[in-house]
Amino acid sequence: MGYPDFRLDGQVAIVTGGSSGLGQAGALALANAGADVVVAARRLPECEAVAEQIRLMGRRALAVSVDVTDPGSTRALAQAAEEFGPVSILFNNAGVISPKSLADTSAEEWRRTLDVSATGTFLCSQAVAPAMSRRGRGAIINMGSILSSVGMANRVAYATAKTAVISITRCLAVELGPSGVRVNAIAPTVIVTDLNRKLTETQPELYRRVLERMPLGRLGQTDDVTGALVFLASPAASFITGQTLYVDGGFTAG
Amino acid sequence: MTRAGRLDGRIALITGGASGLGAATARAFVREGARVMIADIDEGRAAELARELGDGAAFVPCDHTDRGQTEAAVAATLAAFGALDILHNNAGGPFAGPVESADDAVLARVIGVNLVGVFKMTQSALPALRESAARRPHGASILFTSSLQGIKARPNYTVYTASKHGVVGLVKGLALELAPANIRVNAICPTVTETPMLRSFLPGMAPDMDEARARLKATIPLGRMPEPEDTANAALFLASDEARMITGVALAVDGGQMAG
Numbered sequence: 001m002g003y004p005d006f007r008l009d010g011q012v013a014i015v016t017g018g019s020s021g022l023g024q025a026g027a028l029a030l031a032n033a034g035a036d037v038v039v040a041a042r043r044l045p046e047c048e049a050v051a052e053q054i055r056l057m058g059r060r061a062l063a064v065s066v067d068v069t070d071p072g073s074t075r076a077l078a079q080a081a082e083e084f085g086p087v088s089i090l091f092n093n094a095g096v097i098s099p100k101s102l103a104d105t106s107a108e109e110w111r112r113t114l115d116v117s118a119t120g121t122f123l124c125s126q127a128v129a130p131a132m133s134r135r136g137r138g139a140i141i142n143m144g145s146i147l148s149s150v151g152m153a154n155r156v157a158y159a160t161a162k163t164a165v166i167s168i169t170r171c172l173a174v175e176l177g178p179s180g181v182r183v184n185a186i187a188p189t190v191i192v193t194d195l196n197r198k199l200t201e202t203q204p205e206l207y208r209r210v211l212e213r214m215p216l217g218r219l220g221q222t223d224d225v226t227g228a229l230v231f232l233a234s235p236a237a238s239f240i241t242g243q244t245l246y247v248d249g250g251f252t253a254g
Numbered sequence: 255m256t257r258a259g260r261l262d263g264r265i266a267l268i269t270g271g272a273s274g275l276g277a278a279t280a281r282a283f284v285r286e287g288a289r290v291m292i293a294d295i296d297e298g299r300a301a302e303l304a305r306e307l308g309d310g311a312a313f314v315p316c317d318h319t320d321r322g323q324t325e326a327a328v329a330a331t332l333a334a335f336g337a338l339d340i341l342h343n344n345a346g347g348p349f350a351g352p353v354e355s356a357d358d359a360v361l362a363r364v365i366g367v368n369l370v371g372v373f374k375m376t377q378s379a380l381p382a383l384r385e386s387a388a389r390r391p392h393g394a395s396i397l398f399t400s401s402l403q404g405i406k407a408r409p410n411y412t413v414y415t416a417s418k419h420g421v422v423g424l425v426k427g428l429a430l431e432l433a434p435a436n437i438r439v440n441a442i443c444p445t446v447t448e449t450p451m452l453r454s455f456l457p458g459m460a461p462d463m464d465e466a467r468a469r470l471k472a473t474i475p476l477g478r479m480p481e482p483e484d485t486a487n488a489a490l491f492l493a494s495d496e497a498r499m500i501t502g503v504a505l506a507v508d509g510g511q512m513a514g
């Protein structure tokens with residue numbers, strides 16, 4: 001078999017929530033490893049800005065507006081992406097956080113949080129996987145969290161959504177494995193991005209407690225996570241599926 | 255095309271590095287720019303692989319269950335390459351059979367090789383690893399070849415399973431203890447792979463080798479057996495700076511067996 005490389009040359013990747021934070025960093029990292037990238041998020045101008053960064057790196061890029069909670073929209077994304085090129089990588093990264101207590105979380109916020117992370121991962125996979133299966137090749141990487149395996153106060157909706165993502169990962173790994181499609185998750189510790197930068201200021205106590213429990217002694221940066229994404233997408237991980245790779249500085253080991 | 259190797263300038267010590275998964279990992283590490291000390295009880299094959307790998311590798315005879323020899327292996331690494339950045343505790347030994355058939359000699363051997371030996375090797379390497387971690391921005395790292403049996407069980411492999419679960423406990427404890435020193439600690443958990451060890455393994459599953467292989471394959475969602483390179487690539491990733499935020503994990507390389 002020789003040594004497959006960690007490169008993604010000639011592959012086409014879709015990144016949801018690709019306009020900012022970990023999605024943007026992931027899109028750039030996949031492009032840096034050689035992939036052409038479909039940057040998908042709700043706001044088209046932001047997607048276009050990331051797509052332009054990718055083109056400057058010498059890769060092809062397409063910006064698509066998508067609402068991952070709407071099956072019509074995810075089907076349109078899959079179709080536009082296939083017209084751009086044969087998709088072999090899907091990074092289900094879109095997510096929203098609802099940093100509220102049991103008492104303060106409304107039914108609507110609960111549904112919205114589960115809808116974006118869990119239903120969004122389900123719908124995008126449902127739209128994109130058939131073409132991967134037909135070609136016998138694909139890697140889906142879902143975005144979990146340390147809250148996929150531990151609990152935290154004021155995170156009941158978010159943690160539930162991120163735990164559902166792990167269950168989707170395992171089920172699809174078993175279901176799509178025979179057709180050559182691998183499905184894994186990455187589960188980062190707190191990575192400082194636009195999603196939570198404000199929270200680190202408004203809930204400093206909470207983030208101080210997280211930091212105290214971080215064996216490696218720091219919160220994460222987006223670049224700490226992109227290596228795991230590229231690895232799981234690449235041929236170097238061609239026998240790894242159904243796994244949740246914790247990128248958490250030891251948080252869940254203790 | 256030339257490009258920077260993932261492990262340029264790193265120095266690794268791989269136990270059981272002369273054969274199977276260890277040898278595949280030694281080749282991958284050298285290809286990515288590391289220099290590798292192959293520490294193995296089988297001196298002949300260790301020497302042969304070191305010759306094949308050229309300047310990037312050296313070998314030292316080492317039974318990692320003997321503290322004198324683990325100390326000597328670290329000393330040989332420092333003498334040959336000047337430092338130690340990555341310790342890969344890969345040496346291990348199989349046992350298949352019902353739990354009653356594990357007599358005292360079996361227990362001493364399996365637990366000794368798979369658990370006590372890796373403890374000793376790690377203890378011997380820690381001073382050099384701490385020194386390396388203090389020098390490098392992304393620290394040093396320790397890898398363990400546990401097994402899918404380190405996170406899952408299977409009848410007739412109970413002694414092996416207990417020893418490899420022990421390795422995962424060791425990994426988590428060490429990860430927490432060594433994180434402040436910037437030493438990352440992770441396990442790779444491969445499923446049954448085509449290496450010389452396979453011959454000792456498959457008979458636990460079915461009397462006939464082909465039948466055992468077919469049964470095994472049927473439990474793997476990806477529908478094939480892994481290659482030693484699959485495990486080597488996981489080791490390479492976990493040892494590299496790209497994994498700088500990953501410590502205390504047990505990564506299965508199992509084609510989806512754990513998921514289902």
Ligand SMILES: NC(=O)c1ccc[n+]([C@@H]2O[C@H](COP(=O)([O-])OP(=O)(O)OC[C@H]3O[C@@H](n4cnc5c(N)ncnc54)[C@H](O)[C@@H]3O)[C@@H](O)[C@H]2O)c1
Nearest residue numbers: 270273274275295296317318344345346401446447449451
């Ligand atoms: N092959 C598999 O299916 C499989 C699956 C999961 C885990 N593992 C684990 O992977 C590791 C490597 O196994 P492999 O399949 O490459 O087997 P292998 O037999 O090909 O290689 C093992 C190597 O370890 C060396 N060794 C044995 N005892 C030693 C000791 N006391 N000190 C130093 N070296 C010693 C041997 O000489 C040999 O070179 C083991 O820890 C094994 O338990 C193997």
